[in-house]
Amino acid sequence: MSELEALSVRELNERLEHLEKTYGRFKEENLSLDMSRGKPCPEQLELSMEMLDVLSSTSPMETENGVDIRNYGQLDGIPEAKKLFAELLGVGPEEILVGGNSSLSLMHDAVARAMFHGVKGSERPWVQLPNVKFLCPTPGYDRHFGICELFNIEMINVEMTPEGPNMDQVERLVAEDEAIKGIWCVPKYSNPHGITYSDEVVDRFATMETKANDFRIFWDDAYTVHHLTEQPDQLKNLLAAAKEAGNADRVFMFASTSKMTFPGAGVAVMAASAENLEFLRKQLAAQTIGSDKINQLRHVRFFEEVESIEAHMNKHAAVVKPKFDQVLEAFRRNLGGKGIVSWSEPNGGYFISLDTLKGCAKEVVDMAGEAGVKLTGAGATFPYGIDPKDRNIRIAPTFPSTTELEKAMNVFCVCVEIASIKKLLGEK
Amino acid sequence: MSELEALSVRELNERLEHLEKTYGRFKEENLSLDMSRGKPCPEQLELSMEMLDVLSSTSPMETENGVDIRNYGQLDGIPEAKKLFAELLGVGPEEILVGGNSSLSLMHDAVARAMFHGVKGSERPWVQLPNVKFLCPTPGYDRHFGICELFNIEMINVEMTPEGPNMDQVERLVAEDEAIKGIWCVPKYSNPHGITYSDEVVDRFATMETKANDFRIFWDDAYTVHHLTEQPDQLKNLLAAAKEAGNADRVFMFASTSKMTFPGAGVAVMAASAENLEFLRKQLAAQTIGSDKINQLRHVRFFEEVESIEAHMNKHAAVVKPKFDQVLEAFRRNLGGKGIVSWSEPNGGYFISLDTLKGCAKEVVDMAGEAGVKLTGAGATFPYGIDPKDRNIRIAPTFPSTTELEKAMNVFCVCVEIASIKKLLGEK
Numbered sequence: 049m050s051e052l053e054a055l056s057v058r059e060l061n062e063r064l065e066h067l068e069k070t071y072g073r074f075k076e077e078n079l080s081l082d083m084s085r086g087k088p089c090p091e092q093l094e095l096s097m098e099m100l101d102v103l104s105s106t107s108p109m110e111t112e113n114g115v116d117i118r119n120y121g122q123l124d125g126i127p128e129a130k131k132l133f134a135e136l137l138g139v140g141p142e143e144i145l146v147g148g149n150s151s152l153s154l155m156h157d158a159v160a161r162a163m164f165h166g167v168k169g170s171e172r173p174w175v176q177l178p179n180v181k182f183l184c185p186t187p188g189y190d191r192h193f194g195i196c197e198l199f200n201i202e203m204i205n206v207e208m209t210p211e212g213p214n215m216d217q218v219e220r221l222v223a224e225d226e227a228i229k230g231i232w233c234v235p236k237y238s239n240p241h242g243i244t245y246s247d248e249v250v251d252r253f254a255t256m257e258t259k260a261n262d263f264r265i266f267w268d269d270a271y272t273v274h275h276l277t278e279q280p281d282q283l284k285n286l287l288a289a290a291k292e293a294g295n296a297d298r299v300f301m302f303a304s305t306s307k308m309t310f311p312g313a314g315v316a317v318m319a320a321s322a323e324n325l326e327f328l329r330k331q332l333a334a335q336t337i338g339s340d341k342i343n344q345l346r347h348v349r350f351f352e353e354v355e356s357i358e359a360h361m362n363k364h365a366a367v368v369k370p371k372f373d374q375v376l377e378a379f380r381r382n383l384g385g386k387g388i389v390s391w392s393e394p395n396g397g398y399f400i401s402l403d404t405l406k407g408c409a410k411e412v413v414d415m416a417g418e419a420g421v422k423l424t425g426a427g428a429t430f431p432y433g434i435d436p437k438d439r440n441i442r443i444a445p446t447f448p449s450t451t452e453l454e455k456a457m458n459v460f461c462v463c464v465e466i467a468s469i470k471k472l473l474g475e476k
Numbered sequence: 477m478s479e480l481e482a483l484s485v486r487e488l489n490e491r492l493e494h495l496e497k498t499y500g501r502f503k504e505e506n507l508s509l510d511m512s513r514g515k516p517c518p519e520q521l522e523l524s525m526e527m528l529d530v531l532s533s534t535s536p537m538e539t540e541n542g543v544d545i546r547n548y549g550q551l552d553g554i555p556e557a558k559k560l561f562a563e564l565l566g567v568g569p570e571e572i573l574v575g576g577n578s579s580l581s582l583m584h585d586a587v588a589r590a591m592f593h594g595v596k597g598s599e600r601p602w603v604q605l606p607n608v609k610f611l612c613p614t615p616g617y618d619r620h621f622g623i624c625e626l627f628n629i630e631m632i633n634v635e636m637t638p639e640g641p642n643m644d645q646v647e648r649l650v651a652e653d654e655a656i657k658g659i660w661c662v663p664k665y666s667n668p669h670g671i672t673y674s675d676e677v678v679d680r681f682a683t684m685e686t687k688a689n690d691f692r693i694f695w696d697d698a699y700t701v702h703h704l705t706e707q708p709d710q711l712k713n714l715l716a717a718a719k720e721a722g723n724a725d726r727v728f729m730f731a732s733t734s735k736m737t738f739p740g741a742g743v744a745v746m747a748a749s750a751e752n753l754e755f756l757r758k759q760l761a762a763q764t765i766g767s768d769k770i771n772q773l774r775h776v777r778f779f780e781e782v783e784s785i786e787a788h789m790n791k792h793a794a795v796v797k798p799k800f801d802q803v804l805e806a807f808r809r810n811l812g813g814k815g816i817v818s819w820s821e822p823n824g825g826y827f828i829s830l831d832t833l834k835g836c837a838k839e840v841v842d843m844a845g846e847a848g849v850k851l852t853g854a855g856a857t858f859p860y861g862i863d864p865k866d867r868n869i870r871i872a873p874t875f876p877s878t879t880e881l882e883k884a885m886n887v888f889c890v891c892v893e894i895a896s897i898k899k900l901l902g903e904k
Contacts, residue, residue, distance in 0.1 A: 085548065093546040097533040100770075104532075105525035118521040118738045120513065148576065149768045156763040160588060164603075164627065175592075175603060191762070198762040199592065306765075310546045313770040334619070334626040335584040337734075340577045340768065342528075342741040 051386045052468065057476050064469045067462050071419065074459045079420030081456045086239070086398035087447040088307055091367045095360065096309040099350040103342065117341035123333060124325070125317075129344040133317045135354045137269065137303060138285045142322045147332075148339045151304040151316040155266060156195050158300055158318070161331050162229070162264070163199050168297055168327040170262040174229060175199075183221060183231040185213040187401060187429030187440045189239040189268065192232040196431070203431035204228070208238070212245030215252040226259040230266055236283045237271040240401040240429050240442035242394020244281035254289035258298070267301045271397040273361045274307060276369045281395050287319060296321040305347060307398065308360065315339075315347050371445040374453050375400055382461035388468035400443040401429075407438045408467040415463040421456045479814045480896065485904050492897045495890050499847065502887045507848030509884045514667070514826035515875040516735055519795045523788065524737040527778040531770065545769035551761060552753070553745075557772040561745045563782045565697065565731060566713045570750045573757075576767045579732040579744040583694060584623050586728055586746070589759050590657070590692070591627050596725055596755040598690040602657060603627075611649060611659035613641035615829060615857030615868045617667040617696065620660040624859070631859035632656070636666070640673030643680045654687040658694055664711045665699040668829040668857050668870035670822020672709035682717035686726070695729045699825040701789045702735060704797045709823050715747060724749040733775060735826065736788065743767075743775050799873040802881050803828055810889035816896035828871040829857075835866045836895040843891040849884045 055063065103109075109118050111126045124130075125146025134141040147154050161167075163175045174180045181202040184193060188208075196203050204221065207214040212235070222228050233253075235245040245253075253265055267286055275281075287299045299321070305314035320328075351357050376393055379402070383389050391402040404412060410426040417423065424442040427433040448456060483491065531537075537546050539554045552558075553574025562569040575582050589595075591603045602608045609630040612621060616636075624631050632649065635642040640663065650656050661681075663673040673681075681693055695714055703709075715727045727749070733742035748756075779785050804821055807830070811817050819830040832840060838854040845851065852870040855861040876884060 087548055090544065093537075093544065096546075099533075100531050100535070101533050103528050105527075105529050107528070109521075116518065116521065118524075118741065120515055120739045122740075150764050150766075153764045160592070163592070164588070194762045198759060310770060311548045312550075312766050313546065313768045331626060334622045336578050336581045338578075338740050340741045340771065342738060343768065343771070 052472060053387055057473065060469050060473050060476075064466060064473070067466050067469070071415070071459075071462050071466060074419045074462065077420070079455065079459065081420060081448055081452050082422045083444050083448060083456055084422045084424045085447070086307075086444045088311060088364075089367065089447050089449070092364055092446070093310060095363050095367075096350070099309055099346055102349040103346050111341075111345070117345050120337050122341055123336070123338045124329060125339070126341050126344050126348075128348045129315065132348055132351065132354070133303070133319070136357060137272070137301060137317070137319050139287050139301070139319045143287065143319050143325065145318045145320070145325050145328065145332075146315060146339060146344055147318060148316055149312060149314055149343070150306070151268065151270065151302040152191055154302055154316050154318045155192070155268065156198075157335070158266070158328075159195050159199055159201070159230075161328065165331055167262050167264055168324055177227065179227050181225065181228045183213075183218060183228060184431050185231070185233065186431065187240055187435070187442070188232060189234055190424075190428040192266070192268070193431045205431060205436075206231075208241060208243065210243060212243060212249035215249055215256075219252065219256045222256060222258040222260070222263060224259060228258075229260050229262065230264045232266050232268065234268045234270055235286070236269060236281060237274060237394055237397025239270070239397065240399040240440070241392045242397045242399060242401065243392075244283055244395070247284045250284040250286050250289055253286060254295060255293040263298055264300050265298055267299060269301055269303045270307070272303055273357055274364070274398070275361065275396040276365055276372055277395045279395070287321070291321070297324055300324070308357065308364070309347065309350070313343065315344055368446045371448075371450060371453055372400065374450060375443055375445045375457055378454070378457035378461060382458075383464060386465070386468070389464060398444060398446055400445060402441045402443060402464075403439045404441065404464060405439070405468050405471050408464070408471055409435060409438045409441050411467040411470075412441060412460070412463045415466065416460050419459050419463070421459045423460070480900055481815055485901060488897050488901055488904075492894060492901070495894045495897070499843070499887075499890050499894060502847045502890065505848070507883060507887065509848060509876055509880050510850045511872050511876060511884055512850045512852045513875070514735070514872045516739060516792075517795065517875050517877070520792055520874070521738060523791050523795075524778070527737055527774055530777040531774050539769075539773070545773050548765050550769055551764070551766045552757060553767070554769050554772050554776075556776045557743065560776055560779065560782070561731070561747075564785060565700070565729060565745070565747050567715050567729070567747045568750075571715065571747050571753065573746045573748070573753050573760075574743060574767060574772055575746060576744055577740060577742055577771070578734070579696065579698065579730040580619055582730055582744050582746045583620070583696065584626075585763070586694070586756075587623050587627055587629070587658075589756065593759055595690050595692055596752055605655065607655050609653065609656045611641075611646060611656060612859045613659070613661065614859065615668055615863070615870070616660060617662055618852075618856040620694070620696070621859045633859060633864075634659075636669060636671065638671060640671060640677035643677055643684075647680065647684045650684060650686040650688070650691060652687060656686075657688050657690065658692045660694050660696065662696045662698055663714070664697060664709060665702060665822055665825025667698070667825065668827040668868070669820045670825045670827060670829065671820075672711055672823070675712045678712040678714050678717055681714060682723060683721040691726055692728050693726055695727060697729055697731045698735075700731055701785055702792070702826065703789065703824040704793055704800055705823045707823070715749070719749070725752055728752070736785065736792070737775065737778070741771065743772055796874045799876075799878060799881055800828065802878060803871055803873045803885055806882070806885035806889060810886075811892060814893070814896075817892060826872060826874055828873060830869045830871060831867045832869065832892060833867070833896050833899050836892070836899055837863060837866045837869050839895040839898075840869060840888070840891045843895065844888050847887050847891070849887045851888070
C-alpha cells in the first residue's frame with residue numbers, strides 16, 4: 049500500500065490544508081511560466097547562430113550540380129541537402145524530398161493530397177470514401193490529431209506499451225478495416241512518453257497485413273538525433289524493413305531541423321520510396337516552385353556531415369539534460385513513493401509524461417495555470433482532446449530557465465498532490 | 477493589305493526557301509537557350525546579395541514586439557513584415573498574412589482550403605458541390621490553371637481586353653452561375669500581355685453581383701513594383717474598392733518578393749479582409765507552425781521601407797529593360813509591317829506576348845525548340861493548355877544574356893515568318 053492511501057481521512061485533510069496554504073502562497077507570487085510546448089530555450093538557439101554566417105554576399109551560390117540556388121528550380125531539394133538527410137535517416141538520396149521549414153506542413157500536405165488525390169495505389173481519393181480512419185497510439189502528439197480533425201478523419205486510439213504501440217491491436221485493426229488508411233507514429237523518444245519503438249514493433253509495422261492496399265504509416269521521426277544520454281536509443285529503419293518485406297510504399301517518414309537549428313527557420317524532409325515521391329512530385333509541382341534552397345545550402349554548409357549534426361546535438365543535450373534531470377528529481381523528491389503518479393524517464397526527445405490518479409489531470413493543469421504555470425492542456429495528448437482516464441500530463445522542460453523550472457515544478461507537484469488527496473478523500 | 481499577304485505564291489515560295497536556309501544554318505549552331513520561364517537573370521540576383529549580410533550571428537533576433545524570431549510563434553508573420561507589405565499593397569497590417577517562400581503555394585493552399593472547408597460564407601466545402609468553376613482571363617498564367625486542374629475545377633475562358641478582362645462577360649457569367657466560385661487575375665503587368673487593369677475594371681470587380689455568395693477574386697499582384705519605365709502603370713486598390721462596396725470578403729490578394737530578391741528564397745504574402753484571414757488562420761494553424769521568421773526579418777532589414785523597394789526595383793528595371801527593348805526591336809525589324817503578328821509592349825512585368833496568324837503558334841514554338849531555343853509551350857497561357865486559335869506565344873526576355881537574346885530572337889523571328897508563309901501559302 050502506498051503512502052498517501054495509507055493515511056487516515058484526518059491525516060489526509062491535515063496534509064491537504066498544509067498544501068493548500070503552500071499553493072495559496074504560490075498564487076500570490078503572480079508567476080508567469082510557460083511549459084506548454086516543446087520549445088528550445090535561448091541557449092539552445094545560440095548554438096546555431098553561426099549558421100547565419102556561413103552564407104554571405106560573397107559566398108558561392110551554386111549547388112554541386114551547378115544550379116544557382118538563388119533562382120527557381122530544384123522542386124524537391126538541392127542534391128547536397130538530399131544526401132545529408134538521406135544519410136541522417138538511413139535512406140537513399142532518391143528517397144528524400146526536401147520541403148519547406150516544417151515537417152508539420154509536410155505531414156499536413158501529405159494527408160491533404162491523399163484526401164484529394166489518394167496515394168500511389170489508391171483506387172480513389174480518400175475524400176470520396178464513406179469514411180477514413182487513422183490509428184492514433186495514445187498518448188501522442190496533439191498536432192497529428194489536429195490534422196485528422198481538420199480533414200474529418202476518424203481517430204481510433206491505440207494503447208502505447210513500453211515497446212511502442214500495442215501491435216496486437218494495430219495488426220487486428222488494420223487487417224479488419226479497409227477504412228483505416230494510416231497511423232501516426234513518433235517512433236523515437238515518442239511524444240510524450242519518450243518511448244523508442246523496439247525492433248519487433250518496427251518489423252511488425254513493416255510486415256503486417258493491411259486490408260487497405262493504400263495504407264500509410266506516418267513515421268514522424270522528429271527526435272531522431274535528440275538524445276539525452278551517451279547511450280542513445282536505437283531505432284530500426286522502417287523504410288529498409290518495409291522494402292525487405294515488399295511493403296516499401298506504406299512508409300512516409302518525416303524529420304526536420306526545427307530542434308537542431310531554428311524552429312520555423314529550419315529545413316524539413318520527407319523520406320519515402322522513390323515511387324511514392326514520384327507520385328507526390330506531380331502534385332507538388334502545382335503547389336510550389338520548390339522550397340528555400342538558400343536555407344537548404346545554409347544548413348548543409350553549417351553541418352557538412354552527419355557527424356557534425358551529432359556533435360551539435362550533444363551540445364543541445366548538455367543544455368537540456370540538466371532540465372530533464374531537474375524535473376525528474378523534483379518528481380522523486382515531492383511525489384516519489386506516494387502512490388499517486390507515475391512518470392517517464394526518457395533517453396531523448398522533448399517531453400516527460402506524467403500520469404496522475406484517474407480523473408486528476410485536468411484539475412492539476414487548471415490549478416497550475418491559476419498559479420501562473422502554463423502546462424500543455426490536459427487531454428491534448430489524446431484524439432479530440434479527450435483523455436478517457438483524465439490522467440496524462442505532458443511536461444516540456446526545455447524552454448524555462450533552471451530557476452523558473454525549479455519554481456514551476458514546486459507549484460506543479462503541490463497541485464498534483466492536492467488533486468490526488470481530494471481524489472483519495474472522495475473515495476474514502 | 478499587309479506585306480506578306482500581298483506577295484504572289486512564287487514570291488512567297490522564294491522567301492520561304494531563303495528563310496529555311498537561314499533556319500537550317502541556325503540549327504547547325506547547336507544552340508541551347510531557355511526562354512521558357514519568367515526567371516530573373518544572374519545580374520538581377522546579384523542586386524540582392526547584400527541581403528545575405530543583414531543578419532549574422534551577432535544580430536539582434538527580436539521582433540519589435542519582443543518575439544525571438546529563432547523560435548516558434550507568430551503563425552501569420554512578424555509585425556514588421558506585415559507592416560512593410562501592408563504599405564506596399566495599400567492595405568492594413570491586420571489584412572496581411574505572411575506565409576512561406578511562394579505566393580503560388582499561398583494560392584494553391586487557399587484553393588485547397590476552399591475545396592475542403594469552404595471560405596468564409598460558404599454553405600459547404602466546395603468539394604461537396606456538384607461542380608466548381610473558375611473564370612480564367614486568357615491568355616493568362618499557366619500555374620493558375622494548373623491549380624484548377626489539380627482540384628478538378630472547371631475553367632471558363634474570358635477574353636482579355638487592353639483594359640483587363642472583358643467585364644461584360646465576367647459580370648454576366650458570375651451573375652448567372654452559382655458554380656462559378658473564383659477568377660484568376662494578374663491585374664498589373666498581366667502575364668503574358670503586360671496589361672494593367674483600368675480603374676473601371678477594378679470598380680466593376682468590386683461592385684459586381686455574384687450568384688455565389690462565396691465568390692473569390694484571386695488577385696495575383698505578382699508584378700506590383702516590377703516597372704520597366706519611369707511612368708509606371710497605376711493599379712486601383714481592389715481591396716479598398718471592394719470594402720467600399722461592402723464586398724471586402726471577395727478579395728484574396730497575393731504578392732511575393734520572388735522577383736525582388738531571390739525566387740524560392742523570398743517572402744510571400746496574402747492580403748484579405750481581417751475576417752477572411754481570421755477564417756483562414758484556424759486551418760493554417762493545423763498546417764504549420766508559421767513561416768520562416770528569420771527570412772522575414774532579413775527582408776525587412778534589407779528593405780526597411782517601401783521607398784527602398786522602389787529604388788531596388790529601379791535597379792532591376794535597369795537590367796531587364798534593355799532586354800525587353802531588344803526583343804521589341806527584333807520584332808519591329810524582322811516582323812514589323814508584315815501583317816503576320818501583333819505583340820504587346822508592356823510597361824512592366826516579365827513577359828512580352830506575341831500573337832501569330834491563326835494556327836501558327838505551336839509550329840513556331842516547335843521549330844524554335846528544334847533549333848535550340850526553348851520557349852514556353854504553345855497553349856500554356858490557356859486553360860488545359862489549349863489555345864483555341866493556336867496564336868499566343870509568351871516571350872520571357874529576362875533570363876538570357878543580351879548576346880543569347882539577340883541570337884534567340886533571330887531564330888524566333890525566322891520561325892515565325894516561315895510558319896506564317898506556310899499558312900499563307902496554304903490559304904492561296
